[in-house]
Amino acid sequence: MIQLSDELLNKYIDGELEESALKEIHEQLKKSESDRRRLAALQTIHSELASLKMYQVSEDFTSSVMFKVRKNLKVVRKDRNFIFSIVTIFIAISLIIFGYLIDWAIGQSSGIGVLTENINNYVNTFIGSFSIVKDLFTTKNLSIIGSIFSFGIIISGYLFFESLKQSKRNLSKLH
Amino acid sequence: MKNLTDIEIIESVKKGNHSDFALIIDRxxxxxxxxxxxMLKNEMEAEEVLQDCFxxxxNSLANFRQEAKFSTWFYRIVYxxxxxxxSSTKRKIESEMASIDDHLEIKSEHDFRIAEQKDFSKFIQSQVEKLPVKYASVINMFYLDNMTCEEISEVMETSVSNVKVMLYRSRNELKNLLLKFKYSEELL
Incomplete structure (x- = not known):
């Protein structure tokens, strides 16, 4: 006697069978009490599992996780401020050194023409083939570059002090 | 309060409303x-791990792209x-994480005692707790979270047919226990 397989019964429960297969199963179920019993047991399991117990977390779980989330955010912000401060300091120092070198070069030269010539020689010696870079150091461009760097120093200084103030505020909040 | 979708809540959190994440936690x-x-068979450990999961x-919300459902993405983290x-607590993971080719058998010293009580629900619930990790996970996601076999396969990073095999085997094992402990007479 043919017995319905467990796989077939499971598919029957999940409604995964086609019309023709369903007919065959109904026929077989009419004939076999054993299959009816197996199907009934499987249906009982299926409906019992549908009301599976849901475990409950402790009452303060959400607030506890949110506390950790906020704490985590503070640490990330602190790290970001620290990196920002370091980068700002580095840029400011680089600009100061560059500005100082420009000032020194002007002091060494008797005129802007000689200065341009010196810079051109310098560029020729060290950069050689980079003619585009060399072209930047014309009389007109030098004053523009100087203005841009001065502006950069002012902005960097402002950002640095702002980040310093923010770090102090964060520290005072932590205490 | 308006019933916001997961995606709406996540968009809000991404915009800087971090406190909205509490809605996701509660959900x-x-x-x-x-x-x-x-999975862990221990409520205290489970709660600690769940905090880490959230x-x-x-922290990874920026990486969540809306190609998959949030629930699937989150359950993958949890699983x-x-x-x-x-594995870190060095449990006997090999025996618990039986591959789907292994034979699934639920054993319990109290089976007969519970069976005598004729309390179907209690009996079945107690047997589900004894299922191996993968089988218990499939049952939990399928029945409690109403996830489809396709979604479960995404979470567990396995094939849909493997998920179905685990689901059917779990049901069959429970069914066999039910028949074994003479509930069958009451079923018909």
Whole structure:
């Protein structure tokens, strides 16, 4: 006697069978009490599992996780401020050194023409083939570059002090 | 309060309304906790791991692309963190994480006692807790979270047919127990 397989019964429960297969199963179920019993047991399991117990977390779980989330955010912000401060300091120092070198070069030269010539020689010696870079150091461009760097120093200084103030505020909040 | 979708809440969190993440926690905490408890067989450990899961999810929200459902993405975090916890505590993971080719057999000293009580629900619930990790996870996601076999396969990073095999085997094993302990007479 043919017995319905467990796989077939499971598919029957999940409604995964086609019309023709369903007919065959109904026929077989009419004939076999054993299959009816197996199907009934499987249906009982299926409906019992549908009301599976849901475990409950402790009452303060959400607030506890949110506390950790906020704490985590503070640490990330602190790290970001620290990196920002370091980068700002580095840029400011680089600009100061560059500005100082420009000032020194002007002091060494008797005129802007000689200065341009010196810079051109310098560029020729060290950069050689980079003619585009060399072209930047014309009389007109030098004053523009100087203005841009001065502006950069002012902005960097402002950002640095702002980040310093923010770090102090964060520290005072932590205490 | 308006019933916001997961995506709407996540968009709000991404915009800087971090406190909205509490809505996501409230929505998933008990379901995810049930999954972890059934995986780890320990409620205290499960709660600790779940906290880590929510933190991981929060920190990785930027990586969440809306190609998959949030629930699937989050359950993948929960399931993988649960597995990592299991391996880190050096449990006998090999025996628990039986591959689908292994024979699934539920044994219990109290089976007969519970069976005598003729309390179907209690009996079945107690047997589900004894299922191996993967089987218990499939049952939990399928019945408690109403996930499809396709979604479960995404979470567990396995094929849909493997998920179905685990689901059917779990049901069959429970069914056999039910028939074995003479409930069958009451079924017809």
């Amino acid at each position: 998933y905490k008990n379901k995810a906790f049930s999954l972890l408890t059934r 933190l991981k999810a929060f 993988n963190t649960g597995l990592t916890k299991l």
